[in-house]
Amino acid sequence: MTNVNPIIYLDHAATTPMHPQVVEKMAQVMANTYGNASSVYSVGREAKALLEASRESVAKSLNCLPNEVYFTGCGSEADNWAVKGYAMANRKKGNHIITTKIEHHAILHPCEFLEKNGFEVTYLPVDETGLVSLEDVKNAIKDTTILISVMYANNEVGTIEPIAEIAKIAKEKGICMHTDAVQAVGAEAIDFKALGVDMLSLSAHKFGGPKGVGALLVRKGVKLEPFMHGGAQERSRRAGTENLAGIAGLATALEISVENLSEKQAKIKAMRDYLISEIEANIPHIKFNGNREHRLANNVNFCFRYIEGESLLLMLDINGICASSGSACTSGSLDPSHVLLALGLPHEIAHGSLRLTLSSKTTREEIDYTVSKLKEIVHRLRLMSPIYDMSLEEN
Amino acid sequence: MYTEKVMDHFTNPRNVGELEGADGVGQVGNAKCGDIMKISLKVENDVIVDAKFKTFGCGAAVATSSMATEMIIGKTLDEALAVTNQAVVEALEGLPPAKIHCSVLAEEAIKAAIQDYYVKTGREIPGGGCTGCCGSCGHDHGCETEEE
Numbered sequence A: 001m002t003n004v005n006p007i008i009y010l011d012h013a014a015t016t017p018m019h020p021q022v023v024e025k026m027a028q029v030m031a032n033t034y035g036n037a038s039s040v041y042s043v044g045r046e047a048k049a050l051l052e053a054s055r056e057s058v059a060k061s062l063n064c065l066p067n068e069v070y071f072t073g074c075g076s077e078a079d080n081w082a083v084k085g086y087a088m089a090n091r092k093k094g095n096h097i098i099t100t101k102i103e104h105h106a107i108l109h110p111c112e113f114l115e116k117n118g119f120e121v122t123y124l125p126v127d128e129t130g131l132v133s134l135e136d137v138k139n140a141i142k143d144t145t146i147l148i149s150v151m152y153a154n155n156e157v158g159t160i161e162p163i164a165e166i167a168k169i170a171k172e173k174g175i176c177m178h179t180d181a182v183q184a185v186g187a188e189a190i191d192f193k194a195l196g197v198d199m200l201s202l203s204a205h206k207f208g209g210p211k212g213v214g215a216l217l218v219r220k221g222v223k224l225e226p227f228m229h230g231g232a233q234e235r236s237r238r239a240g241t242e243n244l245a246g247i248a249g250l251a252t253a254l255e256i257s258v259e260n261l262s263e264k265q266a267k268i269k270a271m272r273d274y275l276i277s278e279i280e281a282n283i284p285h286i287k288f289n290g291n292r293e294h295r296l297a298n299n300v301n302f303c304f305r306y307i308e309g310e311s312l313l314l315m316l317d318i319n320g321i322c323a324s325s326g327s328a329c330t331s332g333s334l335d336p337s338h339v340l341l342a343l344g345l346p347h348e349i350a351h352g353s354l355r356l357t358l359s360s361k362t363t364r365e366e367i368d369y370t371v372s373k374l375k376e377i378v379h380r381l382r383l384m385s386p387i388y389d390m391s392l393e394e395n
Numbered sequence B: 001m002y003t004e005k006v007m008d009h010f011t012n013p014r015n016v017g018e019l020e021g022a023d024g025v026g027q028v029g030n031a032k033c034g035d036i037m038k039i040s041l042k043v044e045n046d047v048i049v050d051a052k053f054k055t056f057g058c059g060a061a062v063a064t065s066s067m068a069t070e071m072i073i074g075k076t077l078d079e080a081l082a083v084t085n086q087a088v089v090e091a092l093e094g095l096p097p098a099k100i101h102c103s104v105l106a107e108e109a110i111k112a113a114i115q116d117y118y119v120k121t122g123r124e125i126p127g128g129g130c131t132g133c134c135g136s137c138g139h140d141h142g143c144e145t146e147e148e
């Protein structure tokens, strides 16, 4: 299908366009800094210097020590490493892990893998807004608990979890605490030290950096089995010749993201709230998903009753609007998203979910256009829907 | 991921709606699984003279319903009963593997509508038809009489 409309990109939780300055930086590095950071000669030393400068930059952006930053191949790798690497290195201490039902699959699937290999995992429930309760965390802790992993912010419904409070509970009990902050880094002010977690995952492509590079912050003293075995890179904890351009890109993108963060956040938040109120004012039979207060500044998520999410996405796409859904057809399984189900939504409503995630560049005009198209499309799909008829008959 | 033909039937679905005083109506699927198809028929002298659909579901579900109604209009009941999900897929120039079940649903919707016609007209269903109540097609036409 040829698309005549200009693209309105409202899927920044899936990935973000790269910042032009990041592209420029990476092009420079790829063209000029070709050395292997492990080599002793000048070209290698130059690469090493850039690698360490990038590490220092990330440390400064997130308030941790440079040697607490470990670059990885993506956010998923950072998550896998944190969970499996910690479990393997500390299995003598215990075999119990606590996480939540709404984690990304990069946490859930490693946990399931560990369950098949002698570990026990508790998946905490969340309330109808997606929040984990501190009481539940406390009650789940056993003598054998070695690790708690709770995401900083949920990628589908945008709920921000009480990470500092959970980290405090973990610390009191001497349990290691990891947070998947892939959706939060670059979007929320994050101070690794103050947050009190032991490990934190991030991914460059969620904040204007390149795809295929991430990092795991690991507090000094945390015992962690390497995930990628091999050479002595990343202080012998993550083998593989460093993706220098990607790492420099990650560091640059993070510097840009944390600059004037609170102003940018306020701007996005205002736009988000405008979008939420316009949808609520213009479209009936909807359900707001997530938490209105503890919420990522750029996330809007609604279910539109009586229609199915993939149809909605296809129609939006025809109008140049990029969005995402947690319906079964888009999740690639028979069930709608595990996150929406964990929030207690019945299947038939969860199938009709729509996630719109903004950036600081999203304009009011784009939002007005999106809402007007959304209204038309939802109406059209409902007229086609046999369950919409049935609901009208019931009322 | 969808062929042009699928997108054409999704964006310009044929025969959307419901027939007033339909001779046969079939509804299959369920909201829990994310797709429901309802097909209604007008039958004259054992020929389907009109068909309409309503669908709750993904792009493939809408496109297969649209194509299915197009394929059965003008056919005799026997010919329509012989329309397979594979024929619907071929007419759409293919479906992604994960969406084949939508075409199965379309075939079931046609069969359910024709069966309803036979039940309403008090005629015997060729081949015995589906007995209802098995739950496999997600609708309960066989159970309705009991509830009433």
Ligand SMILES: Cc1ncc(COP(=O)(O)O)c(C=O)c1O
Pocket (backbone or CB within 6 Å): A013, A014, A074, A075, A076, A077, A079, A104, A106, A151, A153, A154, A155, A180, A182, A183, A203, A204, A205, A212, A213, A214
């Ligand atoms: C919360 C969360 N964790 C992990 C990931 C995986 O990151 P990556 O795509 O870099 O592997 C994502 C992104 O898809 C995410 O949203």
